[in-house]
Amino acid sequence: MKTCLVVDDSRVIRKVARRILEELGFEIAEASDGMEAIAWCRTAMPEAILLDWNMPVMDGITFLRELRKEPDGHEPVVVFCTVENDMEHIVAALEAGADEYIMKPFDGDILEAKLTEAGLVT
Amino acid sequence: MxxxxxxxxxxxxxxxxxxxxxxxxxxxxxxxxxxxxxxxxxxxxxxxxxxxxxxxxxxxxxxxxxxxxSNETCFFRDRVPFAQFREEMLPELVAGRGERPIRIWSAACATGQEPYSLAMIIDDERAKLHGARIELFGSDISERSLEKAQSGLYTQFEVQRGLPIRLLVRHFEKADEMWALSPRVRQMVRWRRINLLADLRGLGQFDVIFCRNVISGFDEPTRRRVLDQLARALPDDGRLVLGFDETVSGVTDALTPVAGRRGVYAPTPARIAA
Incomplete structure (x- = not known):
């Protein structure tokens, strides 16, 4: 079973994402900021990461840049999932190594479509 | 009521x-x-x-x-037909057409996501088209849907359904709370209000017709009439692309499934001989 790490400081969003992702067949791990997420990845690199932008301690874009420097850090498919919905944020995310980008609010269909686009759901 | x-x-x-x-x-x-x-x-x-x-x-x-x-639609709906268009149909058309323009019709396209998906593919593949002239048409029965299609303006929800983020970056700009398709792609599509029940003979022929998730809403006599008209609008090597759940089987003999290509049909050779 593929693992998806959900990184978001909102417990509600993590819960919603968990429910959708479990239905899509993922095993879920959770982190509430970028620092926690890095620790997770160093222990067990997930196949996918659903990543918020604005979080305390370490934000999503900083986490992503750090992740891509890790030995296996290029492997996970990273899907940003954030309220930031302007072109500058999207371009910055792609330049930092994001594979897909979801603008909140989102639903199960959008998340499934993005993970399909990223090759994680068939 | x-x-x-x-x-x-x-x-x-x-x-x-x-x-x-x-x-x-x-x-x-x-x-x-x-x-x-x-x-x-x-x-x-x-x-x-x-x-x-x-x-x-x-x-x-x-x-x-x-x-x-009005039909629900989204960009690159079901993905596979668009991958086939990019990887198979378009290169074959470019190789075989010579000077003649390639004509593509997205029939009953609602608010335009389907013809614009095709336009984005054509734009992205431009370097491989060797200057081929491509005419892309979008039609719908609904004036309101066509107005929205022509505006090229879509909500955040609409651009997130089926549109890969890199294509959003390449082809759209943010316009207040909406996303605006680039004029370059918008201008690739010509629009026309068409009722598929009308006589379609005046439209000429099309190398590829996308008419996806449309005929399933018709009763059988209407389905037959529309499919026969679409078959007549195809050249011998033309292709009709229907929705995955739609079939011509038991409805008309004018079209034959293309082997291994779900939802893709060609004019029946017998029809050509006749």
Whole structure:
């Protein structure tokens, strides 16, 4: 079973994402900021990461840049999932190594479509 | 709505568009007609239906028909047909067409996501097209849908359904709360209001026709009539792309499935010989 790490400081969003992702067949791990997420990845690199932008301690874009420097850090498919919905944020995310980008609010269909686009759901 | 009002509306829509509405979908009829009634200044749906029944106001009847036949759509719906278009149909067309323009028709395209998906593919593949002239047409029965399509403006929700983020970056710009398709891609599509029940012979021939998730809404005689017309609009090596759940089997002999390509049909050779 593929693992998806959900990184978001909102417990509600993590819960919603968990429910959708479990239905899509993922095993879920959770982190509430970028620092926690890095620790997770160093222990067990997930196949996918659903990543918020604005979080305390370490934000999503900083986490992503750090992740891509890790030995296996290029492997996970990273899907940003954030309220930031302007072109500058999207371009910055792609330049930092994001594979897909979801603008909140989102639903199960959008998340499934993005993970399909990223090759994680068939 | 009273059963007789539902029946009036169902008969109207069938006569105008060929679409058969399930009589059990009263809620859907009410939901879709409510804005029509509001815009036309009617206090209630029965008042709207009464006006349709008595006054036979053309504008009103079309507004109701359009509201009840508009299809849900999204960019790159079902992915596979668009991958086939990019990887197989387009290169074959470019290789085989010579000087003649390649003509592609997205029929009953609602708010335009399908022809724009094809336009984005063509734009992205431009370097491999060796200067081939491509004419891309989008049509729908609904004036309102076509107006939205021509605007090239989509909501955040709409651009997130099926559109890969890199294509959003390449082809769209943020315009307040909406996303605006680039003029370059928008100008690649020519629009026309077309009712598939009408005589389509004047449209000429098309190398590829996308008509996805449309015929499933028709009754069988209408389905046959539309498919036969679309078959006549294809050259011998043309392709018709239907929805995954749609088939010509048992409906018409004018089209034959293309082996290994779900939803893709070619004109039947017998028809050509005849």
């Amino acid at each position: 009273r059963p007789e009002d539902v029946e009036t509306v169902r008969s109207l829509v069938h006569a105008r568009s060929g679409v058969v509405i399930d009589p059990g979908k009263t809620y859907q009829i009410e939901t879709r007609l409510a804005p029509v009634a509001r815009r036309a200044g009617f206090a209630s749906l029965p008042d709207l239906v009464q006006a349709i029944r008595v006054q036979r106001d053309e504008k009103l009847m079309w507004a109701a028909t359009e509201a009840l036949t």
